[in-house]
Amino acid sequence: MIPSTSRPPSASRRRRVRTVAALTGAVAMMALTGCSGFFQDDICNDGEYPVLSVGGTGSACAKDGEKVPEGYTRYPEGKVPQKVDDKWDVYWRTHTVDEKGNIVDAPDEK
Template sequence: MSNSRRISRPAVAFRPRGVRGATAALLGAAALAVLPGCSSLEYREGICRGSEYPVLTVNGTGSACVTNGEKPPAGYVRYPEGKVPQHVDDKWDVYWRTHTVDEHGTIVDAPDAPDAPDAG
């Protein structure tokens, strides 16, 4: 009795070795050509990490990030609701370069602000 087994494979159409590689390369090139036009894939730097929230300097244009669940340090306050910058150079990041919050919580023009467009 023989222990050797014969493996039978179905016949396949002849395919040159380079066809799979060339196909993959063409698909990859097509994907790279299309991706730069997708705005949803654009990288935008966040103001803070996911475990933090941004705070604003009272009477100044400085800011910092505070760990979620902690209070802002002395001299800092939370941004007013609905006016919190999320990404560098977004509407509110630009706005807070020329505005600040005074000691009463009122939004005022920042005394140390550079000239920048108003984000509204």
């Protein structure tokens, strides 16, 4: 009979295998989700602030220090979207501000 030369894996080897497996899983998850759980785009670039179309769901970014463009208004305080698909970005897809500044349901898209 030939003596066995294999030994049980050492603790450091087991840790390396677990680390590689965990990293492989993280890379696979990022590939499958498109990193959506990790990164969100800003609504506007640095030096800009978001504005909402009056009576519609359109939005834009205005340069800091400049007036709000015609047909747009600032978002109500505390309800300003910061990141794409954040709570307020999603909310303003179905709501808008009327000419008097009241928050209303957005008109149906046709």
